[in-house]
Amino acid sequence: MQLYITALQEGLLYGLLAVGIFISLRMLNIPDLTTESSFGFGAAAAAVTAAAGHPILSLPVALVAGALAGFVTGLLQTKLRVHPVLAGIITMSGLYSINLIVMHNTPNLPLGDNAIFKLLYACFELSAIQKKILGAVVSAVFCVIMLIILIRFFKTQLGLCIRATGDNPEMVRASSINVHAVKITGLCISNALVALSGALIAHYSGYSDIHSSNGTLVYGLAAVIIGEAIFGRRGVTLGLISSVLGSIIYKIIVTFVVQMNLFGDYSATLMKLMCAVIVAITLSIPAIREKRQNRYNGKERGENA
Amino acid sequence: MLNISKLSKTFSPNSQFERHVLNGLDLELKDGEFVTIIGSNGAGKSTLFNAICGSILPDSGAITLNGRDITLMPEHKRAKFIGRVFQDPMKGTAPSMTIEENLALAYSRSRKGILSTAITRKDREFFKASLAEYGMGLEDRLTTKLSLLSGGQRQVVTLLMCTIVTPELLLLDEHTAALDPAAAEKIMEITNSIVSKNHLSALMITHNIKSALSTGDRTIMLDAGKIIIDLSGEERAKMTVDQLLHLYSEKKKLELDEDSILFS
Ligand SMILES: Nc1ncnc2c1ncn2[C@@H]1O[C@H](COP(=O)(O)OP(=O)(O)OP(=O)(O)O)[C@@H](O)[C@H]1O
Ligand SMILES: [Mg+2]
Numbered sequence: 001m002q003l004y005i006t007a008l009q010e011g012l013l014y015g016l017l018a019v020g021i022f023i024s025l026r027m028l029n030i031p032d033l034t035t036e037s038s039f040g041f042g043a044a045a046a047a048v049t050a051a052a053g054h055p056i057l058s059l060p061v062a063l064v065a066g067a068l069a070g071f072v073t074g075l076l077q078t079k080l081r082v083h084p085v086l087a088g089i090i091t092m093s094g095l096y097s098i099n100l101i102v103m104h105n106t107p108n109l110p111l112g113d114n115a116i117f118k119l120l121y122a123c124f125e126l127s128a129i130q131k132k133i134l135g136a137v138v139s140a141v142f143c144v145i146m147l148i149i150l151i152r153f154f155k156t157q158l159g160l161c162i163r164a165t166g167d168n169p170e171m172v173r174a175s176s177i178n179v180h181a182v183k184i185t186g187l188c189i190s191n192a193l194v195a196l197s198g199a200l201i202a203h204y205s206g207y208s209d210i211h212s213s214n215g216t217l218v219y220g221l222a223a224v225i226i227g228e229a230i231f232g233r234r235g236v237t238l239g240l241i242s243s244v245l246g247s248i249i250y251k252i253i254v255t256f257v258v259q260m261n262l263f264g265d266y267s268a269t270l271m272k273l274m275c276a277v278i279v280a281i282t283l284s285i286p287a288i289r290e291k292r293q294n295r296y297n298g299k300e301r302g303e304n305a
Numbered sequence: 306m307l308n309i310s311k312l313s314k315t316f317s318p319n320s321q322f323e324r325h326v327l328n329g330l331d332l333e334l335k336d337g338e339f340v341t342i343i344g345s346n347g348a349g350k351s352t353l354f355n356a357i358c359g360s361i362l363p364d365s366g367a368i369t370l371n372g373r374d375i376t377l378m379p380e381h382k383r384a385k386f387i388g389r390v391f392q393d394p395m396k397g398t399a400p401s402m403t404i405e406e407n408l409a410l411a412y413s414r415s416r417k418g419i420l421s422t423a424i425t426r427k428d429r430e431f432f433k434a435s436l437a438e439y440g441m442g443l444e445d446r447l448t449t450k451l452s453l454l455s456g457g458q459r460q461v462v463t464l465l466m467c468t469i470v471t472p473e474l475l476l477l478d479e480h481t482a483a484l485d486p487a488a489a490e491k492i493m494e495i496t497n498s499i500v501s502k503n504h505l506s507a508l509m510i511t512h513n514i515k516s517a518l519s520t521g522d523r524t525i526m527l528d529a530g531k532i533i534i535d536l537s538g539e540e541r542a543k544m545t546v547d548q549l550l551h552l553y554s555e556k557k558k559l560e561l562d563e564d565s566i567l568f569s
Pocket of ligand 1: 324346353
């Protein structure tokens with residue numbers, strides 16, 4: 001049981017990462033690899049700020065850090081016309097060094113007693129399981145607040161522009177909107193959320209690790225896809241919510257696999273592979289379905305002839 | 306109002322693919338004038354529109370609209386006062402957004418702050434009323450995604466988007482060409498009513514010579530990046546399709562003769 005409460009909390013915190021990827025991938029229609037380092041950038045920035053005695057301030061700092069990363073990628077792929085995937089890769093590898101520098105050249109920076117969740121638990125006298133429940137509840141409340149802000153935001157004029165830019169940039173330009181500026185703004189928001197997610201995970205685990213970003217893009221993809229598979233692709237509001245839910249479900253599946261020891265000693269080791277396989281399969285379903293459909297139609301025609 | 310002088314554009318200059326698409330084109334449009342443009346494939350009609358909208362920049366020449374020089378102005382900036390409808394119904398709208406969201410994008414472009422709610426109840430009423438005028442039943446489908454509409458219905462939404470904030474100039478690039486005859490006629494009807502109701506200045510490209518002569522108040526023919534025929538008033542009223550084609554071949558012949566004299 002405890003394990004599943006932990007999964008719930010992790011799913012919620014990683015949920016913001018999924019939302020960030022939903023924004024770049026589904027709304028802006030950009031495969032943004034910046035996430036592979038802005039997650040760690042957020043964690044690093046938050047860890048340093050928190051370790052210096054400002055745990056609450058560390059969250060807005062992470063937001064700003066992520067937005068900066070998104071801004072660089074956005075600038076590269078709009079004004080400087082670098083291919084979107086390459087632009088992300090460039091920012092990503094550049095940020096690796098910066099992350100190390102931020103973390104004072106150590107691959108792992110502890111937050112000590114300044115981790116938000118630790119401070120929170122210290123306010124009450126709680127048993128282990130109560131702590132877990134409190135952590136999950138606080139994470140849930142935080143996530144819901146962020147979701148409400150985002151849902152409202154994507155109903156504003158700027159929000160509509162961001163969505164339209166991914167949908168039909170030509171039309172956006174024809175309605176007197178600066179496509180470049182809107183794309184950059186979208187990438188800033190997406191990466192700010194990813195960085196915030198990284199910061200929260202640092203607070204949750206008590207340290208910031210230079211490798212924490214690895215595989216975040218695929219994780220986010222998996223969460224978005226699982227959300228869509230269960231709740232359908234019906235509009236932005238539902239998409240934002242189902243990304244978080246997808247992230248929770250994914251974490252629960254993982255917990256289940258590890259707990260049941262489905263793959264023996266390799267259960268935990270195989271997690272990333274499993275994640276990649278899920279994403280690969282889901283992404284190829286449309287192509288497979290089309291092929292089967294064609295074969296089916298062919299057969300029918302043959303019979304009638 | 307619109308004044309184009311000596312507009313020239315060459316694609317891939319200094320290469321084997323060099324193409325002089327616009328050749329010192331001059332055009333003056335009076336306020337409230339509705340001009341139809343005809344010309345063979347590749348005559349440079351769409352390129353002229355691209356230059357007016359800023360999707361491409363001309364090599365030389367000038368374009369002024371109501372006194373301001375827009376020759377080099379960025380595309381999204383001139384979109385504030387130029388509306389454009391494309392031939393392809395997919396081009397003018399965002400497919401995965403709803404009718405009201407598409408309209409809101411166009412409607413609030415000059416009116417609201419970027420962080421204000423895009424669609425208020427008042428906006429919704431206004432969209433409903435505007436759509437109801439066209440009698441296509443779209444007023445009851447405000448929350449339908451554009452991807453679920455037919456080409457004709459999309460063109461109506463695009464037309465409304467382009468004119469919901471009255472533009473100074475409306476450009477229509479074969480905007481009925483992708484529709485079936487009935488839908489095309491309906492869209493032409495709507496176009497005429499929008500243009501006359503708002504006293505718009507408009508340019509419309511069409512391959513249908515008959516409708517070019519019967520729509521609007523002036524017809525020009527483009528050939529090899531220049532205007533070779535410019536009809537208005539009495540002369541245009543009397544013109545038939547056959548006469549126009551005849552006129553065209555006369556002009557072409559004359560041009561060829563001149564060329565052969567030049568090169569002989
Ligand atoms: N971006 C471009 N790059 C290179 N060549 C171009 C470009 N745009 C147009 N052209 C060329 O310019 C010529 C004129 O094209 P344009 O689209 O203006 O013709 P049009 O008069 O609109 O023809 P149609 O009736 O077929 O729409 C064509 O030969 C086309 O190949
Ligand atoms: Mg054309």
